[in-house]
Amino acid sequence: MSPPDEPTDARRPERQQIDARALVHHLRRLARADDPPWLHAEISRRMAERLPVIKLQPERVLQWSAFLGGSGEDLCQAYPQATQLLVEPVPALRERSLAQHKKKGWWQQVLRAAAEPAVSLPSQAGEGVAQLLWANMYLHLSPDPEALLKLWHRALAVDGFVMFSCLGPDSLRELRPLYEALGWGLPGPEWIDMHDVGDMLVGAGFADPVMDQERITLTWGEPERLLSDLRALGGNLSPARHPGLRSRAWRGRLLQALEGLRGQDGRLQLGLELVYGHAFKPVPKLKVAAETRVSLDQMRTMVRGAGKES
Template structure:
């Protein structure tokens, strides 16, 4: 995932302390599962970070084969670190996992029609174009499988962008894709019955440097905010309006989506470029 620097050594330990948004969004996603009647046999958390999602999924679906997939090796080491030696041993003996896979979401080392349920929490917005990843997820999912994800939407970081504009700084913060465009991508990737919704989560920071520190601990500061001279950041911070408690507010638009992999459509026996060929015979 271009622009994301979570491969830095030591990032995983600090990640857990700063990943407040990811944990909150993961909890919201889990609530949605209460309304999904699924009994998956094989599940995967793509962009698993240090494993909160896959652990929650294994607790919910305790007879599944689970895969924890991330492009960052330190994140996968973090998944392992959360398990005791006894748990890891029993997991290997009972094939309970999760199995750790170091892979890019756009090139999954899995066979076609492998997974029944794919979960992805705040990963897709790091891709300049999520469509190849959605197509790859569609490829590895079994017919009837469910994909569920959360990603950031375009109204995220509005206060910060407004401050940048006020002081004449370049808006280097990452741009996020609209909810409706993500829904269109799901259909283009081959999924059916996409359901999209969104909510705005409001955070406050004691100081803008706390926000910068959190993004650094997550390993995504430059990918999230772009690079600016620190004196420019100081101007931006001075223009960033505080709330009535003297804190710095910042909103995150969170887009939630899920869709199903339908059975392939049957084509007529004789087709050319997807069109049926009709043959006429003279009497």
């Protein structure tokens, strides 16, 4: 989403438009798949390559939507001594993670499902439970990303960090004129711009956010394979999508229209914008007042933070 020409202090990033009911259906369907989405393991590997720039060695790692994130092996290799915790957005995904725990033993604790889209933290997790919160390819699914980032902030210990990836607004742009020409509504949501995500991190209480992006082009030989791979990644969560069920005739028209995506090499092409981010949870600042009351726990936290800066 493009920022206004003259930003003001009152400017707040717009929330991405996600159909919350469609999201739950989408997550339940993906929970029945044999494996996590095919793209996520590659994005996890690229995220893990960025971990060496962070000096902190977390004692506890909390993965958000761990099964679909496909990052269990990467994080166990990066932090073999850390306790691995996870939160799943729906019960069906929690069951998949429990089965994965029995098979591969990646997780020390599988927490109950978080209530998404009514974002909340599982009671077993508590606040300040982890030094690293890892969320691979999930933020772009949330109907309320601002609330989700605030939740991640609460789940982190002071000086802990969040690391995440998500889709950016230029993803699958080639499908938009195709759908518009056929009168089919939007092929996907209006995902949040990288700079707006950075603003949201600051608004949620994080410090020193670092945002990065990369663009990749995916190619296919046949339109049937393209549709199959897109379905494995998820579904169309835009509230402006076509409201009815699709027919075989519609599918035939779509397959024919996709032929227009062939490049000079003869292969169908679609682009993805991948957004990466990380930020830290700083020592909380006290509000200035005529009289300030500080709890003993707050004082200890501030003293520890001051000692690290000296």
